[in-house]
Amino acid sequence: MADLSLRKIDAETAAQHLSRESLCGPKGKPRECDPGFFTEEVKAGRMAAVGFFLAGDHIASVALGACEGQTGKELEINALSGDVENVELISEGLGLLEEWAKTKGFAQMRFHTFRRGLMAISDKRGWYPSEIVMKKVFT
Known part of the structure; x- marks a missing residue:
C-alpha cells in the first residue's frame, strides 16, 4: 500500500490538475466546457477540491459536489485529474x-466517465x- 493521503485544497492548488483540456470531453469531440470551469466552480464554493498526496507530493485533484441520492447523501465526483498512470495507485x-x-456521512458515490480504463478499475472495486x-x- 502506497503512502497515499487526501486533504482539502484550495482552487489555486487544484488548478494544476482541474484546468486540463482533457476534462472537457473525449479527444476529437466538441469541448463540453472551458478548461477553467472546475477551478471556477471550486472558487465560487459550488464544488469542493480535495488533493491526493503520495509521500507528500500533490499528484492529483478532484472536484466534488453533493446531492441527495436514492439511498441518502450522494458524493459526486465532478472532475478528477492528475499525474498518475499506475493502475493500482488509481484503484487505491x-x-x-x-x-x-x-466518514463524511455519504451513502453513495457516482461519477460520469468516458475513460474505459477507469470503468474497468471501478468495476473491480464493486x-x-x-x-x-x-x-x-x-456548435
Missing part, C-alpha cells in the same frame, strides 16, 4: 476517496453503471 486512490466519503449519458453539443 478511489478506495481512499470511498472511505473518506463514508461499482456498476447506473445510466448511460448521451450528449450532442450544438
Whole structure:
C-alpha cells in the first residue's frame, strides 16, 4: 500500500490538475466546457477540491459536489485529474476517496466517465453503471 493521503485544497492548488483540456470531453469531440470551469466552480464554493498526496507530493485533484441520492447523501465526483498512470495507485486512490466519503456521512458515490480504463478499475472495486449519458453539443 502506497503512502497515499487526501486533504482539502484550495482552487489555486487544484488548478494544476482541474484546468486540463482533457476534462472537457473525449479527444476529437466538441469541448463540453472551458478548461477553467472546475477551478471556477471550486472558487465560487459550488464544488469542493480535495488533493491526493503520495509521500507528500500533490499528484492529483478532484472536484466534488453533493446531492441527495436514492439511498441518502450522494458524493459526486465532478472532475478528477492528475499525474498518475499506475493502475493500482488509481484503484487505491478511489478506495481512499470511498472511505473518506463514508466518514463524511455519504451513502453513495457516482461519477460520469468516458475513460474505459477507469470503468474497468471501478468495476473491480464493486461499482456498476447506473445510466448511460448521451450528449450532442450544438456548435
